[in-house]
Amino acid sequence: MNILIVNNTPIPATKYGGTERIIWWLGRELNRLGHKITYLVGEGSSCPFGKVLTYDPTKDLDQQVPDNIDVVHFQFQVSGFTKKPYIVTVHNNPGGAQLDLNSVFVSANHADRHGSTVFVHNAIDTADYQKPDLNNKRTHTHFLAKAAWRIKNVKGAIDVATMSGNKLVVLGGTRLNLKMGLRFTPNLNVRFKGMVGDEAKSVVMNSSKALLFPVLWHEPFGIAIIESLYFGCPVFGTPYGSLPELVPAEIGLLSASKSELAAGLKNIDSFNKQYCHQYAADNFNIGKMAATYLELYERVLNGQALNSEQPKLINHDQPKYLPWNN
Structure with a gap:
């Protein structure tokens, strides 16, 4: 073809x-x-x-x-x-x-x-990533998204990491951001790596305890979720959009409460890295x-239309940012 x-x-x-x-x-x-x-x-x-x-x-x-x-x-x-x-x-x-x-x-x-x-x-095509090392020491959590977008909620991820006593590595942002208004993150518990490729991401994820993904919109998919799971990282995020579909209870925790996510992170050892990895490999392979x-x-x-009528958004009554609670 x-x-x-x-x-x-x-x-x-x-x-x-x-x-x-x-x-x-x-x-x-x-x-x-x-x-x-x-x-x-x-x-x-x-x-x-x-x-x-x-x-x-x-x-x-x-x-x-x-x-x-x-x-x-x-x-x-x-x-x-x-x-x-x-x-x-x-x-x-x-x-x-x-x-x-x-x-x-x-x-x-x-x-x-x-x-x-x-x-x-x-x-994901795993050929572009390092091999996961599920026995590697896990020293931090990570955030993987375009941090300048408020809907991705890097501030929420920082709060969850800090409340749970974990370090956070931000992939996709910088400490000082001037592109969307002045934003500066003074928290030294957070390291910023900027925009990185798959090789650099692999290094961070291979030593990460979990992905923090507290998005404030209905996420259509979220490639960061399956990348992180492939490296054995459970997902701690909000129950919006595709997340309940992609993140069953065995591989993560979903809540719109930062305190609930922080409490869950303290029990990170209850999640099985091998199970997270295999789930991603089995369900989201190229x-x-x-x-x-x-x-x-x-x-x-064969001449078929994929939909019987033109798709369009059903519920227009959506806030710009979905709830995020203490």
Whole structure:
């Protein structure tokens, strides 16, 4: 099958980049399975296992898609595209927009909130990480997200770590942040690593007790969750969005109360690192994700629409930040 993957940013992602990493891993796995991969992506991209074309946002997409493509996999909403069968993965919370009939969500909760049942869980390609050392001494907790985004709640993670007597390593932020207003974190119990790649993340996670993930929105998926579990780290987060779906009680604790999460961290030894690792390896591997997308490609190639009606957000009455309590 000739598959075109389309996104409006460059690949590969060297540090931060959720969608970019997912489509890189997906394309590499599909290529390994014998499919021909072409990317239509941002300027400056390169790829050793697929052809790369430069996406031009000023041009009609029908003109940019090669004639020999069988199916197109968009990573953003499109309008008026008719040249080839296609699907659209929704990676974010798109608000009140009406979405394409062939939209695919990244968790069951994400789909359900938009009146759909079509989803494919994200996955990681473990080839890009160090091997987990489940016997390694665990010395700290970690936060893994774009810390400048208030919805990711790095302040809450710092509070939970401090209340539980744990050190925290922040992956995805700096002590002084000027991009979204002046923010300075004086707490010396916290180390900031900035934006890091998979190799640097692996080092931190291989010696981490747990991921602190107290998000304040309905998280569509959260790749940080499965990365951390793969390294044997249970997840301590809020019960919003996909988290109850991804984090059963055996591998973490979900609560909107910082004191409850801090108390749970004091009993961190009740979680089994090997179980966390195996759960991630079994359920969120790149082979499983690629196989599910191939099924969806076949459906649209056979002329089926993935949804019976256009998905859209069902409940518009949502606060900007979900509750976070003492």
